Every structure is written in structure tokens, then in C-alpha cells.
Amino acid sequence: MTKDSARPAPEGAESRWERRTEAPLAAASLLFLAAYAVRVLAQGLPPAWRTACLGLALAAWAVFAVDYAVRWRLSGQRLGFVRNHLLDTVVLVLPLLRPLRIVRVYDAVRRRHARPRLALYARVMFYAGLSVLLLGFAGALAVYHQEHAAPDATIRTFGDAVWWTCATLATVGYGDVAPVTPLGRLVAVGLMGCGLALLGAVTGSFSSWLLQVFTREDDVYTPDARVVTRGDDERPPGSSSPGAS
Amino acid sequence: MTKDSARPAPEGAESRWERRTEAPLAAASLLFLAAYAVRVLAQGLPPAWRTACLGLALAAWAVFAVDYAVRWRLSGQRLGFVRNHLLDTVVLVLPLLRPLRIVRVYDAVRRRHARPRLALYARVMFYAGLSVLLLGFAGALAVYHQEHAAPDATIRTFGDAVWWTCATLATVGYGDVAPVTPLGRLVAVGLMGCGLALLGAVTGSFSSWLLQVFTREDDVYTPDARVVTRGDDERPPGSSSPGAS
Amino acid sequence: MTKDSARPAPEGAESRWERRTEAPLAAASLLFLAAYAVRVLAQGLPPAWRTACLGLALAAWAVFAVDYAVRWRLSGQRLGFVRNHLLDTVVLVLPLLRPLRIVRVYDAVRRRHARPRLALYARVMFYAGLSVLLLGFAGALAVYHQEHAAPDATIRTFGDAVWWTCATLATVGYGDVAPVTPLGRLVAVGLMGCGLALLGAVTGSFSSWLLQVFTREDDVYTPDARVVTRGDDERPPGSSSPGAS
């Protein structure tokens, strides 16, 4: 978004490609996540179905690779492209992170339909929260995939994996279940890194929003009540007042 | 509050309803919490009393449902009402969260009696802290209710549940006691989500308030001492100076 | 401090009393902490010494009680005094928290000797950090006192108690050692509450200070270099540059 607007007016080949492939790539992301989830969770499926899931996931991955290659080509850069698109490169190697992109697509769809936009803090809370949910689901899947068959594993069911993910993202970390395999621990460290930063953004925005609401409430009791009318759209959806549940 | 003031002057039927039902609903909320607590904690009560508690809790729930229905009717909306009052819908399904509303009533009562209002940070700390206390009590009750009879439970007494709640809300999470049943873990995840955001607001406000106190102290040593007099009412109650216990 | 300056010029009896008793009370606080520490830690002392420690602690406590009573009298208030001096009342009941006051005395001494004052963030970090140290020491003592003789205790030595306190204040909470007695857990909850808020202030100030240093560094590379000279005193002591250890 910001990237395109900062460029000169005639739309470059690269940004046109990005705009057109956005929806198909989001669909491929969800397809990848769904195929991976089915393959990991539904152990009792007939082999043919499991192979189909694997095929779908690989196909989605191939789509990501093609997209990456085309964009590299269009950019006209050499190795600099890899450095300038570091996150894209990471996502190509770890396609489970790809679904985070649909957060962006959701925003674009919402805008096209001219829905009223949420206020600043509500938006940060919403997008960071949605990213945490997707990230947590992908992390729970990956950890379950690595751990459930390890000999001394404590994460034995997908429920355990989800419980572990929640306790980890909240930095509570009971330790009643915890990954024991090297790969499971690697996924865990990645989850901590991404998740804590995102959740910090959620709680930080919540605090700021709460302070804002209380500040505005102060203004209500001053004679000049116009302030309230102006800022009224900054409440998150469904909240009727501060302190109310 | 802010909602009403932003509307045109003639009070709508919905806001009049809200204003009139505020106190009875708060009473019903506390009644629900008390009845639930007695039923969960007092296992040795005669069956008749336990049935009475169940009846009271269900009656309070019915009051919430009627209030929700009336407000839906008055709003003249269809399914949009559910989306616009998402938190109210959640609270209808999880009435244990309802007591959080009394924080708002407390504020209204205080205002009617013309008590001097607390300063901004103190108010955020006070309301968020009170919400955390209520939420923690309801969470400890619910987790104890789900866990204490599970075969491999570590949360066996209500004291364990309270200790677990404190360790969870502070994100310390020792793991010496932890929920093991699916429903207990579901309650735990909800408690983490709500509690961490609220506690983040408390500690954030405390930091901001501390910085403010120290900033003001700086001003005392400048020749212009008027600044101090103006901001003097921003101390939380009972604190006589920064750094003093 | 701020309290006094906000009053009319003729110093009231209450503030004169506060100013004069500040140093003796701080000495009594340290005496109380030392006597309590010796009694708790030095189990092998001859009974006469242990009785002497108990006597000293009780004497210090009596001094606090007298000070509280005199200030109540001087204030001319009735029960309102208890509500307005809530923290003082808490400290009277829990004299282990009293040493936190010496943070304030240290500040006063420093000022009298005309030492250059630290910058805002450094001061918040310093006072909150010192308070956390004192609070942690008192908390470790109290938890060790409650726990070390319990039958199924995991906190068996004072070293365990200090390790547990550090892990708790950092919200890491391994759970390898944790209090098991009701009183020990009560102390733990108090420690979490106070400690997390204070440590949040320390890390928050550190972040703000880091951002400030990096912002100022930006200004160095602009032609107008006067900005640097003005803000130069905001470095904490002993730090020679950002990023340097």
C-alpha cells in the first residue's frame, strides 16, 4: 500500500502483479494451511486422502515459489531482492506463516466495500489479534506435528498443543506440557518471538485505548461537549462503555 | 455515557431503558455471582439450599436474557444488533462476566454523590484493578468448579484455584497447579486473554503515573512553583509521596 | 514533598513532624529489617540473641505505631485519616514494607548535598529499581520464614527463596521451587502485585530512555548540533553510549 503510493504515478509491472495476485495467493495460503491441518490432524484418513493433502500443500507451495520468482524477475534486482524482501523470503521457506497475509486481504476487501473503518487502536488490536490467532493455530499444528510421536513427549494430543500455545503466547508457561524435540523447540522459539511482539501490540493498544476513553470521559463533564461527538467513532465494535463487560 | 451524549437531545427509548435498568441489573449480577459461588464452594449444604442457589442463578440469568431481548426490540435492529453489541452477547452467554458491569455502576453512584473524581491514571488503575479482581474471582470459581473432581487434577481446593489464578494473571505461571480438563483450560485461556489486557492497563498506568510524579517533582525545583499546586490532585488515594511506601 | 509545597506558606504541625521524624523513622525501618533478617536467617544463634532481635523488631514497630498515632492526632481527622493514608496504614500492618521509605530519604540526602540530580528516566529506573531490591529482599525473607519448615516445601534454603523471588519478579516463574503454605502464597501474591508494577516502571523507563537516546543520536547528524549539548545530562551514570555495554 504505502509502497505503491510513494512511487511515481504510472503503475509498475511489479505492483500490478502484486495487486492481481493478491486474492489467488490468499486462497492458496488458506488451502495450504487447511491441507497441512488435515494431514497432521486426521491420522485416520485413508492413504489416498492423505496423499491428496500433501499434493495440495505442495501445489500451494509451488504457487508461492512461482510468485516469488516472477516478482524477483519483475523487480530487475539481483541478490538485493532477497535482502529487500527478507520477510517474503522467510515466508517462502516457512509457508505456514503465509496465511498471516490474509489479514491484509481482509482489510482490502473491507475497504472496497466501503465499510466504515475502525478507529486506530481498535484496528491495531484487531489485526494484531487476528495475526496472533492464525500464528497460534499454525504454531500449534507444527508443534503437534513434531511432538506427538516423540518417546518422552508431553504434548500428545492437539488439545495439548493448543493449550501449550495459549500458555506460551500469554507468557504464562506452566510447563505441564512443553516441547522436547529439537524441531518442536525451534517452532516454539519462533512462536514466542513473533507472538510476544504481536500480543504486546494488542495489550499496549488496549491500554492506550482505555486511557483515551477515560480521558474523553473527563471532557464530558466540562461545559464544552463537542469533543465527545468528534471522537465517538473510536470505540471498538460491541463495547458500549468503559468498564462495562 | 459517551454514547448517550453523542445522540440528539431527546432521550431514546433504548437509553432510557438502559439508565433505569442499570441498578437492578447490577444487583442481579452480584446475586448471580453469589449464588454460583455458594453452590460451587459450599459442597456440604443441604440439597434444598443448593437447589435454591441454582434457582437464583437461573433467575438472574433470565433477567439478563429479558434485558437483552428488550434492548434488541427497542433498538429496531435485526441481526445487526448482535454484531453491534458483541460484548453484551458474550456476557449473555457467559453470565459470570456480568459482575464486571458493577464497576460502571460504582462510578455512576460516586458521581451522583458528587465525590471528587480520581485523576486519570488513578481511575484507570482503580477500574482496571477492580475488574481484574472480579474477573479473577469468577475465573477461580469456574476453574475450581471444573477441576476439583477430575481424576488427575492438581487444583483440588479453592485455595489452589485462587493461587493458580494469581500466578496466571501475573503471567508467572509456576505450573505447580494447572488445569487439566478441557473446560478448565478453556476458562483459563479466557482468563489469560481478559486478565492480561486489563493488568497491562494497570501496570502501564502505574508507570505513566510514576513518570508524571517524577516529572512534576522536577518542576518544584524550578523557580515557577505554580505547576505543583495545579496538578496536586493527581495522586492516588493514600499515597503521600513518590517512592514512599 | 509535593504535598508540602501545595500548602499555604506557614508550615503545619503535621508536615513539621514529618520532616523531623523522617531520618529516625528510616533508621528504625532498617533496624526492623535487619533484626527480622537476623532472626529468620541465623537459626543457630543463642536464644538470648534471637530474643534481642525480636525485641528490636518489636521496638521498631512500636516507633512506627507511635508515629502513626501522632500524625493522626495532628491531622485533626477521624476515620478519614485511615482512608486518606491508606498506604501508611498498610505499612503499619506490614512493617516489612517500611524500608521502601528509605528510597525517599536517600533522595532527600542527595538533594541536600547538592549532588547533580539524575535525569527523569534514570531517576525512575533508579528509585523503582531500588524499591524492587528492598521489596524482593523483604519478600524472600518472609517467604523463607513461612516455608522452610513446611513438610512438603520446595523452598528449603534462603538461596532457594532468593532464586524464587527473582524468577517471580521477572514473571518467568519456572515452578521448580514455589510456596506451598497459605501464608507463603499470600506473601507471594503481594510480591507479584507490587513487584510487577515497579518492574514494569523500570523496563518502561528503560525503553523510553533508549528511544530518547536514539532520537537524540538522529539529531547529531543534522547540521544543527546544539540539541546534543542541551540533553547531554540525561545519560544514566556509567553509560558511555547507546548500545555499548
Added chain:
Amino acid sequence: MTKDSARPAPEGAESRWERRTEAPLAAASLLFLAAYAVRVLAQGLPPAWRTACLGLALAAWAVFAVDYAVRWRLSGQRLGFVRNHLLDTVVLVLPLLRPLRIVRVYDAVRRRHARPRLALYARVMFYAGLSVLLLGFAGALAVYHQEHAAPDATIRTFGDAVWWTCATLATVGYGDVAPVTPLGRLVAVGLMGCGLALLGAVTGSFSSWLLQVFTREDDVYTPDARVVTRGDDERPPGSSSPGAS
């Protein structure tokens, strides 16, 4: 940096010394870390190699001591030097913390090569993140060194030590592995103290940056689009848009 610029124009002997020794000292820091790591991790090395590593580490330490002595001499101060250079003194005693300094050298090199500088939040995230990585590696080494031979240790491999470090720095603290020796716990407490403050700076900057991106996005939809062009360089490298992975 800021220190030098605040001084009068003719460069003092001390700052000239600091500028000239910066690169050799950074090399010695990395040498110390590498020699220590090889000695701790490569238990199977022939004794001659292990002695060589020890010698290298001691030599590097001697370089630090000489540098400290020379700077003390050049400063013309007595004991005040120790107090004014508290962090330098700490680093002299704990040379494992020394590599944190290369963060500063990296910045200097980058500047000399006239690389475009990162924006404020990205820079704080980058430096604090790099410091956390170095600190975590040194901490994992030291804890592994202290723990792996203890009789009841849970940290038995270097992988365990790294896993424990990650869980500690994220304040998750599962407790499945934890230090048991006094020295190992001392290192752990130091790691918590430094790491949490630095990581708090990382997540805080991330939140602020996210809020900034979302705020700027708001401006895009206003007619005046110049704002975007101006702030466009504040994206961290490799991020193409908010919410995108």
C-alpha cells in the same frame, strides 16, 4: 558519541584513544567469546587446543584490562572514574558482556559506508534485538558451563541451555529445565535483568512502530497524500506492508 560531541572542539586524549581502540577491542571481544565458546562446548578437543583457547581468552581479557587502565590514566580522575564508568567496570569483571559493544562498532561501520540509516523504531529494534542475541548466547554458554556437570542438573546439553535461555528471555519459563547450581542461578538472574529490559525495548518499539504504520495508513485516505512519501523510509527492511507477513 554524544559524549564527544558535547565536549569542546579540540579532541581530548581520552576520546582519541577511544576512537582508535574501538575496532581492536571489538575484535578482542569476539575473540574472547569464540575462545570461551570453543573451550566450553568442544569437550573432546585435545588438551593443547583447550589450553590455547584458555590462553586466547586470558589474552583478550588482558587487553580489556590495559584499555581500562589507560583510559583511567588519561581521564585524570581517581576513584571517580570507577563510579562514572560503572558499566565499563562491570564489563571488565564480566568480559562475556563485552561483545555487546560490537553493536556500536557495527553502527559506526554502517555509517562510514554511508548506508542509509534505518528509521528510529527499526533501529531500536535492531540494536536491542542484536544485543539480546549476543547476551542470550553468552548467557547460554555460561549457564551450560556451570550446570552441565552438576549432579541433579536438568540442563545437560548446550541445546537445553539455549532452549532454557529462550524460554527465560521470553519470560515464559516452563521450568522443564532450570539451573540448580548457585553460580548458574546467578547467571540466570543477570540474564533476566538485562534481557527483559532489552526485550521490553524491542516489543515496545514494535508496538510503537505498528501504531505509526497504522496512523500513516489513515493519512493515505485523506486527500493530502504527501505525508506518505515523507515517512516512507521508516519501514524496517523486508517488510512490505502492515499486517503482511
